[in-house]
Amino acid sequence: MFIRSMKYYxxxxxxxxxxxxxxxSDLYKASDFSKKTKKYILVEFxxxxxxxxxxxHCRSYSALDALSRKNRMEGFNxxxxxxxxxxxxxxxxxxxxxxxxxxxxxxxxxxxFKKQCxxxxxxxxxxxxxxxxxPDCYKWTQWIFLKxxxxxxAYQAKIPINWCPSCKIGLANEEVINGECERCGAQTKRVEKxxxxxxxxxxxxxxLKDLDKVDYLSKIKxxxxxxxxxxxxxxxxxxxxxxxxEDKVEEIEIFTTRIDTIFGVTALVVAPEHPLVKDxxxxxxxxxxxxxxxxxxxxxRIELSKEKTGVDSGLKAxxxxxxxxxxxxxxxxxxxxxxGGAVMVVPAHDYRDYDFARKYKLxxxxxISGGDISKKAFVDYGKLVNSGKFxxxxxxxxxxxxxxxxxxxxLGRKTVAYKLRDWVFSRQHYWGEPIPIIHCPKCGVVPVPExxxxxxxxxxxxxxxxxxxxxxxxxxxxxxxxxxPKCGGQGKRETDTMPNWAGSNWYFLRYLDPQNDKEFASKxxxxxxxxxxxxxxxxxxxTLHLLYSRFIYKVLADLGYVKGVEPYKKRRSHxxxxxxxxxxxxxxxxxxxxxxxxxxxxGADTLRIYEMFMGxxxxxxxxxxxxxxGCYRFLNRVYKxxxxxxxxxxxxxxxxxxxxQTIKKVGDDLEKMKFNTAVxxxxxxxNNWQEEYLSKKEAELFVKILAxxxxxxxxxxxxxxxKNEYSIHQQPWPKYDKNLIxxxxxxxxxxxxxxxRGEIEVDQKEANNEEEVTKLAETEPKVKGYLKGKKIKKIxxxxxxxxxxxVA
Ligand code: ANZ
Ligand code: ZN
Numbered sequence: 131m132f133i134r135s136m137k138y139y140x141x142x143x144x145x146x147x148x149x150x151x152x153x154x155s156d157l158y159k160a161s162d163f164s165k166k167t168k169k170y171i172l173v174e175f176x177x178x179x180x181x182x183x184x185x186x187h188c189r190s191y192s193a194l195d196a197l198s199r200k201n202r203m204e205g206f207n208x209x210x211x212x213x214x215x216x217x218x219x220x221x222x223x224x225x226x227x228x229x230x231x232x233x234x235x236x237x238x239x240x241x242x243f244k245k246q247c248x249x250x251x252x253x254x255x256x257x258x259x260x261x262x263x264x265p266d267c268y269k270w271t272q273w274i275f276l277k278x279x280x281x282x283x284a285y286q287a288k289i290p291i292n293w294c295p296s297c298k299i300g301l302a303n304e305e306v307i308n309g310e311c312e313r314c315g316a317q318t319k320r321v322e323k324x325x326x327x328x329x330x331x332x333x334x335x336x337x338l339k340d341l342d343k344v345d346y347l348s349k350i351k352x353x354x355x356x357x358x359x360x361x362x363x364x365x366x367x368x369x370x371x372x373x374x375x376e377d378k379v380e381e382i383e384i385f386t387t388r389i390d391t392i393f394g395v396t397a398l399v400v401a402p403e404h405p406l407v408k409d410x411x412x413x414x415x416x417x418x419x420x421x422x423x424x425x426x427x428x429x430x431r432i433e434l435s436k437e438k439t440g441v442d443s444g445l446k447a448x449x450x451x452x453x454x455x456x457x458x459x460x461x462x463x464x465x466x467x468x469x470g471g472a473v474m475v476v477p478a479h480d481y482r483d484y485d486f487a488r489k490y491k492l493x494x495x496x497x498i499s500g501g502d503i504s505k506k507a508f509v510d511y512g513k514l515v516n517s518g519k520f521x522x523x524x525x526x527x528x529x530x531x532x533x534x535x536x537x538x539x540x541l542g543r544k545t546v547a548y549k550l551r552d553w554v555f556s557r558q559h560y561w562g563e564p565i566p567i568i569h570c571p572k573c574g575v576v577p578v579p580e581x582x583x584x585x586x587x588x589x590x591x592x593x594x595x596x597x598x599x600x601x602x603x604x605x606x607x608x609x610x611x612x613x614x615p616k617c618g619g620q621g622k623r624e625t626d627t628m629p630n631w632a633g634s635n636w637y638f639l640r641y642l643d644p645q646n647d648k649e650f651a652s653k654x655x656x657x658x659x660x661x662x663x664x665x666x667x668x669x670x671x672x673t674l675h676l677l678y679s680r681f682i683y684k685v686l687a688d689l690g691y692v693k694g695v696e697p698y699k700k701r702r703s704h705x706x707x708x709x710x711x712x713x714x715x716x717x718x719x720x721x722x723x724x725x726x727x728x729x730x731x732x733g734a735d736t737l738r739i740y741e742m743f744m745g746x747x748x749x750x751x752x753x754x755x756x757x758x759x760g761c762y763r764f765l766n767r768v769y770k771x772x773x774x775x776x777x778x779x780x781x782x783x784x785x786x787x788x789x790x791q792t793i794k795k796v797g798d799d800l801e802k803m804k805f806n807t808a809v810x811x812x813x814x815x816x817n818n819w820q821e822e823y824l825s826k827k828e829a830e831l832f833v834k835i836l837a838x839x840x841x842x843x844x845x846x847x848x849x850x851x852x853k854n855e856y857s858i859h860q861q862p863w864p865k866y867d868k869n870l871i872x873x874x875x876x877x878x879x880x881x882x883x884x885x886x887r888g889e890i891e892v893d894q895k896e897a898n899n900e901e902e903v904t905k906l907a908e909t910e911p912k913v914k915g916y917l918k919g920k921k922i923k924k925i926x927x928x929x930x931x932x933x934x935x936x937v938a
Pocket of ligand 1: 387388391464465469470473474478808
C-alpha cells in the first residue's frame with residue numbers, strides 16, 4: 131500500500147531492468163595487467179547455507195561495493211570478486227536430515243545466494259566466481275596441502291578431541307558447554323584420535339612480528355597478538371623428594387613469567403595429563419579426579435571465574451632456590467599443553483593460586499611487598515621480601531638475577547611460551563576436501579602425486595558419521611583401496627577430510643586466475659594483483675580464518691609461489707546487524723529480517739542505503755524498520771527532485787557551495803569507511819535542494835556521488851531522466867571546486883550585561899560550540915576592557931547568534 135501511493139519512484143520497475151543490463155554488459159569486469167592502478171577489494175565470501183544471504187552480509191557487501199564503485203569511477207582497475215565457501219558441517223547436517231545429497235544442497239544454495247546478490251546489484255566481477263567444492267578448485271586446496279606436507283609442516287599426532295557419542299562427531303572446544311554437546315546436550319567425551327596437524331607454531335613469531343607491516347583495525351591486531359600469546363619467562367626444575375627407583379619422573383619443569391616470586395612457592399600443581407600422574411592412578415581419589423577432568427573442555431578448565439579444584443598427589447618437590455619441601459597437587463586449571471603442564475603455586479601473588487590455596491589450606495607467603503595479602507593476592511611488581519639474598523630488589527631486577535642464578539646452576543633456562551597451538555587439520559566428515567595421502571603398509575605415508583589431483587570426493591549414499599569416529603569415507607571400499615604410488619602395493623586412502631578453513635585459506639588467490647588448470651594462479655597475475663588492498667570481514671574471523679590464511683600465505687611465500695609475505699594490506703571489520711529487539715537474529719527467536727523481504731517492499735537501493743546509514747560501520751547496530759522507511763523516502767525525494775527541481779539557470783551561490791562541500795565529504799567519508807555520515811550528508815543536501823532548483827549539470831554531479839550508494843536509481847536518472855549515455859557507473863568521479871568548499875563564516879554578537887560590545891566571525895561548526903566562542907569572545911580586543919577586573923557570573927549563549935557575559 132505504501133508503495134502504490136508513491137507516484138514517482140518505482141524500484142520494482144527500474145531495478146530488474148538495470149540488473150540485467152549490467153550483467154550482460156560485463157560492467158564490473160576487472161582487467162588483468164591494465165595500466166590503470168589496481169585495487170583489490172575483498173569481502174569474505176559467505177558460507178552458502180540454506181538460510182540464504184543475511185542482512186549482515188549485505189551490510190559488508192553494500193559498503194565495500196560503494197567503495198569499489200567509487201574507486202572505479204576514479205579510474206582504478208578494481209577487482210571486487212565473489213565466491214562460495216561451501217564445504218562444511220551445516221550442509222552435511224542438512225543433507226543427513228533431509229536425505230538430499232550435500233552436492234545437490236550446495237548447488238541449490240549457491241544458486242539462491244547468487245540470485246540475491248544480483249538482485250541487490252553488488253558490482254562483483256562474476257567472471258571470477260569460485261566455489262570451494264568444485265573439484266577444479268579443491269584440486270589446488272589439495273595441492274597446497276601437499277606443499278605444506280613437503281615442507282615438513284604437516285604431521286600426524288594422537289590428540290584428544292571432544293567427542294559427542296550421540297552426534298558421533300568431534301567438536302571444537304567452543305562447541306562444548308559444561309561438558310555437554312552444544313548441538314544435542316549429550317555428555318561429551320575426550321577421546322584420543324590420530325589427526326593431521328599443521329605446524330603453525332613454527333610461524334608464531336613471524337605471524338606476530340609481521341603485524342607491524344599491515345594496517346589492521348587496532349582491536350584486530352590486539353586479538354591476533356592475544357591469540358598467538360607470546361610470553362617471555364623461565365622454565366625452572368623442581369626435583370622430586372626421594373624418587374623411588376622405579377619412578378620415571380625425577381624432576382618437574384614449571385614455566386613461569388614471575389620467577390621473582392619463587393621464594394613464595396608453597397606447592398606445585400601439575401595437569402591431570404602430566405606424565406607424573408600416570409603412576410598415581412592406583413589411588414582411587416586421584417583416578418576419579420583425573421577422569422572427571424577429562425570430561426571438561428580446555429576452555430572450561432582455564433575459565434578464570436570457575437572454582438579451582440585439585441587433589442593432593444602425596445608427592446613432594448624441592449624448591450631449587452631455598453630447598454624447601456613443598457607438596458605436589460594435581461589440578462585441572464593447569465593446561466597440559468602449555469609451558470610443560472606444571473606450575474609453581476605462589477598464592478600471595480597470583481589470583482588463581484590464591485583461591486586454590488584458600489580452598490586447600492596451603493600457606494600464603496608474601497614475597498613482594500606493596501599489597502595486603504590477608505585480603506587478596508598482590509599481583510603487581512614490587513620490592514622483594516622474604517627472598518634471601520634477593521631482598522630489596524625490584525621485581526624486574528630480581529627476575530634477571532634469579533634467572534642468572536638458575537641458569538648457572540643448570541636449574542632453569544629462559545623460555546618463550548606461546549598460547550598458539552598447532553592446528554588440527556583433519557575432520558571425520560564427508561563434506562570436505564579429501565586429504566591427498568595414501569597409507570601404505572610398506573612405504574608408510576605417501577603423498578598422492580600431483581598429476582593424480584584432484585582426489586575427488588566419491589559420491590556415496592551414506593554420509594552419516596560412523597560409530598567408530600571414522601569418516602564416512604572409510605566405508606567406501608572401492609575408493610579407499612588404492613595402489614601405493616611408490617611401490618605399487620596395496621594401499622589405503624586417508625579418509626579424513628579437511629576442515630572448513632581449508633578453502634578460505636587461499637581463495638583470494640584463485641579469484642586472480644579461476645580457470646587456470648596448470649597452477650592455482652599464474653605468477654604474473656599474482657604479482658599484478660597482490661597484496662589485497664582492503665579486506666573486510668566479521669570480527670568472529672579475526673583469530674582463526676585471518677591467522678590461518680596469513681600462515682598459509684607465508685608458507686607459499688617461503689616456497690616462492692606468491693608475492694610479499696602478507697596477503698592483506700588493510701583489514702577492517704563491520705559490526706553485527708542485530709534484530710529490532712537488540713538480540714542476535716535467529717530462527718529460534720523468530721526475529722530475523724530477510725533481505726529479500728526488504729527488496730520486495732522497498733527495492734535494493736533502499737536496503738543498501740539503509741545498511742550503510744544505520745550506524746558507524748564497525749559498530750553492532752539493531753535493525754530499525756522506521757530507518758528503512760526513512761531511506762526509502764529519501765530515494766523517493768531524490769527521484770522527484772531530479773524530475774521536478776531542475777531549471778536551466780544559474781545555481782544559487784549557497785546551494786552551489788553546499789553541493790561542492792557534499793561532493794568532498796562523500797568522497798572523503800567513503801575512503802575513511804564512514805558510510806553513515808556520507809549518506810547523512812547527501813540527505814542534508816537534498817533538504818537544501820528541495821527549496822531551490824539545480825541546473826541539469828549540477829544535478830548530475832549529485833547523482834554521480836549517489837551512484838555508489840544507490841546504483842539502480844542513479845542509473846535510471848542518468849539514462850532515462852537526464853538522457854545521458856549508459857552507464858553512470860563508468861563516469862568519472864566528480865571533482866569539487868576548492869573555492870566553493872570553504873565554510874561560510876558566521877557572525878556572532880558579543881554583549882556584556884546585555885549591551886553590544888563587539889562581534890566575531892567563526893566557522894559554521896564553531897558557531898555552535900559554547901566553549902570555543904567564549905574563548906574567542908573573551909579575548910576580542912574591543913570586549914576585553916569591559917571584562918577586565920570583573921567577575922563573570924553567567925554566560926548566555928545562543929548558538930550561531932549571540933554570546934552575553936553577565937558580570938559584576
Ligand atoms: C608463578 C607465578 C607467580 C605466576 C605469580 C604468575 C604470577 P602467561 O602470561 O599467560 O604466559 N602457568 C604456566 N603454565 C601454565 C599452565 N600450563 N596452565 C595454567 N597456567 C600456567 O602466564 C604465565 C603464568 O601462567 C605462569 O607464571 C604460571 O603462573 C601460569 F605471582 O608462575 B606463574
Ligand atoms: Zn608403498
